[in-house]
Amino acid sequence: QQQVKQSPQSLIVQKGGISIINCAYENTAFDYFPWYQQFPGKGPALLIAIRPDVSEKKEGRFTISFNKSAKQFSLHIMDSQPGDSATYFCAARVNSGYALNFGKGTSLLVTP
């Protein structure tokens, strides 16, 4: 059972555009929501993460928006670059020491 639902499955954005990936969850016990970036043949790398006590977190070109009441969170990549082309996974975790529940991933292609 997929505890974190992610959309879209794939996304094509022009260079300089904004990439938006959305995730939704049901388990209100989740208290940590990271986003990972994965290149082919590599493990996921932590991009940015948020906890439910804030509604937005920004790090450089990457922003997480979090809507606790709707149980949704999203990743925005501003000024998208071809080097951002990768698969992005959202995830959620109940508590420290517990494993991450991953979304199914979004394959992002940023065209020149």
Place this chain on the structure above:
Amino acid sequence: GAVVSQHPSRVICKSGTSVKIECRSLDFQATTMFWYRQFPKQSLMLMATSNEGSKATYEQGVEKDKFLINHASLTLSTLTVTSAHPEDSSFYICSGSTGGGQPQHFGDGTRLSIL
């Protein structure tokens, strides 16, 4: 910081062989390590969670006698796929965490191909 090294990166072997994959935290002490499996173009599926010095906790449907996990130290965990068969071919990824709400840091994965 927070580097996890996984070895080997790729292994190809015959059916029936046992394969050991190592996962090392290079610059932190991983109180908890996780093992995931990822099929092509799919998400990461948790196989098991291990705490240093304790037996691993396996997810439902994962055979603990087939996927042996050892977490004998705070910097090393191993996954042994015993008597591997073609259906075990996959991308295996480990991650480590210091616990206490800290993030998980992932290795670069091991591509296992069973002929």
